[in-house]
Amino acid sequence: MPQTPPPAVSAESGILVDAVTGRILAAKNAEERRAVASTQKLLTALLTVEAGNLDKIVTITEADTRVEPSKLYLRPGETYPRRALLKAILVKCA
Incomplete structure (x- = not known):
C-alpha cells in the first residue's frame, strides 16, 4: 500500500497524532516551544x-x-x- 505524503503545513510548527494509538503521523518543528x-x-x-x-x-x-x-x-x-x-x-x- 503506498504511503500518503505528509500534509502541507503553512504554520511554523504542528503535529498530527493518531487519537487511538498516540502515534505521531506527521510533524513540523513539533519540538519547538510555542x-x-x-x-x-x-x-x-x-x-x-x-x-x-x-x-x-x-x-x-x-x-x-x-x-x-x-x-x-x-x-x-x-x-x-x-x-x-x-x-x-x-x-x-x-
Whole structure:
C-alpha cells in the first residue's frame, strides 16, 4: 500500500497524532516551544461541546469578569446560552 505524503503545513510548527494509538503521523518543528493562546480556546470549546447542552443558560459571575484577557465585556448577572459564549470566544480568536 503506498504511503500518503505528509500534509502541507503553512504554520511554523504542528503535529498530527493518531487519537487511538498516540502515534505521531506527521510533524513540523513539533519540538519547538510555542505559546498556547488559541490552543486553550480550542480546548475550552471542545470541552464545552463535549459537556453537551449548548442551550443551557450560563449566568456571568463577578469572578468571570476578572479572567484575563477579557475582551468580551461581560457583566455580572448577564445570562447567555453556552452556544453564544462558545461562538464569542471562537470568533474573537479568529
